[in-house]
Amino acid sequence: MQALLSALGSAGYAAFFVGGCVRNALLGREVDDIDIATDARPKRVIEIAEEAGFRAVPTGLEHGTVTIVTEAGPLEVTTFRRDVETDGRHAKVAFSTDVAEDAARRDFTMNALYAAPDGKVVDPMGGLDDLRARRVRFVGDARARISEDTLRILRYFRFHAWYGDPMEGLDAEALAACAEGADGLDRLSAERVGKEMLKLLAAPDPAPSVGAMAQAGILARLLPGAETATLTLLVHMEELAGAAPDPIRRLAALGGEEAAKRLRLSRRQTKALDLLRTEIGSAAGTAELSWRHGREAARDVELLRAASFEAPLPADLEARLDRGAGAILPVTGRDFADKVQGPEIGAGLAEAERRWIASGFTLGRDDLLG
Ligand code: ATP
Ligand code: MG
Numbered sequence: 001m002q003a004l005l006s007a008l009g010s011a012g013y014a015a016f017f018v019g020g021c022v023r024n025a026l027l028g029r030e031v032d033d034i035d036i037a038t039d040a041r042p043k044r045v046i047e048i049a050e051e052a053g054f055r056a057v058p059t060g061l062e063h064g065t066v067t068i069v070t071e072a073g074p075l076e077v078t079t080f081r082r083d084v085e086t087d088g089r090h091a092k093v094a095f096s097t098d099v100a101e102d103a104a105r106r107d108f109t110m111n112a113l114y115a116a117p118d119g120k121v122v123d124p125m126g127g128l129d130d131l132r133a134r135r136v137r138f139v140g141d142a143r144a145r146i147s148e149d150t151l152r153i154l155r156y157f158r159f160h161a162w163y164g165d166p167m168e169g170l171d172a173e174a175l176a177a178c179a180e181g182a183d184g185l186d187r188l189s190a191e192r193v194g195k196e197m198l199k200l201l202a203a204p205d206p207a208p209s210v211g212a213m214a215q216a217g218i219l220a221r222l223l224p225g226a227e228t229a230t231l232t233l234l235v236h237m238e239e240l241a242g243a244a245p246d247p248i249r250r251l252a253a254l255g256g257e258e259a260a261k262r263l264r265l266s267r268r269q270t271k272a273l274d275l276l277r278t279e280i281g282s283a284a285g286t287a288e289l290s291w292r293h294g295r296e297a298a299r300d301v302e303l304l305r306a307a308s309f310e311a312p313l314p315a316d317l318e319a320r321l322d323r324g325a326g327a328i329l330p331v332t333g334r335d336f337a338d339k340v341q342g343p344e345i346g347a348g349l350a351e352a353e354r355r356w357i358a359s360g361f362t363l364g365r366d367d368l369l370g
Contacts, residue, residue, distance in 0.1 A: 001072045005036070005117040007052035013040040014099065015077075016114035016122060023110050026121075026131060027163070036077040037114065039097040042066050045077050064095060081105060083148065100124040107145065107152050108159055109137045134165040142177035150184030154196035154222075157213050161203035170212045179216040186221065193222060194263030201247035201254075207232040210254070223256030223263075230254070233307035241303060241313060249300045252276035253307055272297070280304050286314050288357050290324025298324065327361040329353055331368050339369075 008015040017025075018037040025031055038045060042058065045066045049056040059067040064079035080102035081093040096102060099114060099122060106112040109127035121128065130137045136159045138145050138152070146152050156178060160170055185193070200206050207228065213219040214228045234253040238245070248269055251259055255277075260270040279289060279301040289298035298321055306313045314320060329352075336348035352368040359367075 001034070001070050001075060002117060003052055004049060004054055004068055004070065004075065004077075007048050008038055008040060008045070009117065011040070011044070011048050013038050013044070013048075015040075016099065016116055018102075018114050019106070019111050022113040022115045022121070023127075023131065023163070025115070026113070026128075034073070034075050036075055037080055037099070037102055038077060039080050039099075041079055041095060045079070049077075063093070104139060106139055107149075107155055109139055110135075110159070110163060112139055131163075134163060134168075135171070136160045136164050136174075137171070138174060138177075142174045143180065146177055146181035147184070150181055150188055151192055151196065153178045153181055153185065153218060154193065154200070157209045157218075158196055158200040158203070160212075161200050161206045161209035164209075166205065166208065170209070175212060175216055178218060182216070182218050182221055185218065190262055190264040194265060197222065197263055198247040198251075201250040202245050204245060205235050206250060207235050219254075223254060223259055226254040226256035226259075228254065230304075230307045233310065234303060237303045237306045237313060241299070241317070243299065243303060246300065248272045249276065249303065252280070252300070252304055276300055276304060280308055286317065286320035287324035287327070287361060290321045291327050291357070291361070292324075295321040295325045323361060329356055330363075330365040331356075335365075335369055 005015045015036055015038045017034065019035045021031045021034045040048065042061055042064050045068075046056040046058065049066070049068045055069040057067045057069065059065055059076070060078075064081055066077050068075045068077055080096040080099060082096040082098075082101040083092070083105045084094050085092045093105065103112040103114070103124035106125075108130075109125040110131045111127070112123075112125040113127045113131070114122040114124075116122065125139050136156060138156070156174060157170075164170070200209060203209070210219065210231055211228050214226070219226050219228070230253040231250060234250065237243075248265075251263075252273055256262070259265070260273055265273065275293060275297060279293070284292070286298060286302055289301050292298075293301075299317070302313060302317060305311065331349065331352050333345050333349050336345045336352075340348055356363050356368060
């Protein structure tokens with residue numbers, strides 16, 4: 001990684017770490033993907049990387065992005081850009097050789113921080129002060145930036161949830177700009193909206209941000225029928241139970257019509273969400289849920305029930321989860337095939353299962369066949 005940066009440097013180009021990796025490193029938080037910004041054009045980046053012995057993959061040449069494979073993982077190297085025009089969904093960009101121009105097209109000041117290989121921070125937009133104050137601030141005029149790219153509305157709430165001051169409300173000016181730009185949300189792809197919403201919902205406590213989205217009239221446009229009260233209680237229940245943040249569990253608390261479609265959830269996520277939504281109001285007890293769906297899903301249902309009905313969590317939650325998860329129905333269809341025929345086999349098995357569950361998984365084989 002350092003070798004690539006020094007190769008670019010030796011060839012006379014500027015190369016900086018930029019965006020989330022700089023922000024998170026400064027905050028002492030986990031860094032997942034590493035982005036590099038450079039004034040070298042993509043073709044030169046590829047040449048220099050290959051000369052230095054790296055594999056270079058032109059992953060997004062139209063955006064000026066080349067992925068370099070290093071032993072520390074993939075690096076996204078993107079040529080400095082400046083905005084030239086936009087259609088409100090995707091900014092159109094041209095290459096630039098000026099780091100300040102590159103900074104000006106980024107969304108928030110805390111995301112427009114650059115770090116040289118020696119660690120020196122370059123801060124064209126005053127992002128360091130904002131980061132210290134835990135203030136998510138648009139680069140430039142919020143209204144103008146939102147009209148260039150409506151997704152920035154969602155990113156504003158997401159970054160506030162992750163990096164904003166939890167005691168401070170959101171900035172009134174920025175909120176007003178988000179509310180004004182809300183018309184453009186309908187034109188965003190479900191995929192982009194879904195990605196941002198799930199990242200927002202994965203924050204330690206997304207409830208204040210989501211509450212502000214609701215007040216600004218944004219949540220109802222994305223997820224008609226969604227309600228925020230249960231989400232606030234759910235986060236509280238999660239803290240009590242020591243449960244890690246989970247965006248699908250939080251989405252189940254929000255509700256909303258056709259959430260899976262509107263957020264383009266994966267098949268697996270859709271199944272998980274449907275299961276939670278169905279079981280919140282079902283009669284199945286904790287152990288039964290755990291037996292049917294596994295302990296994680298069962299715990300999620302119990303957290304959601306507690307939040308939805310403003311009830312305490314079951315006292316011996318973990319023991320009940322264990323009991324259900326470890327239970328094995330002591331009879332099979334074969335046991336009934338010896339006694340009855342045809343559809344009666346299935347009916348007999350179903351009845352045995354019902355009695356077994358009702359007994360709290362205590363009835364044995366003889367009880368069930370007798
Ligand atoms: P994380 O990856 O931790 O979610 P990040 O800051 O890396 O956070 P990304 O979505 O990966 O966020 O984007 C990388 C960088 O690209 C951002 O830090 C920002 O500088 C810039 N960026 C991304 N999306 C936009 C956008 N819609 N408008 C302007 N700049 C953007
Ligand atoms: Mg990133």
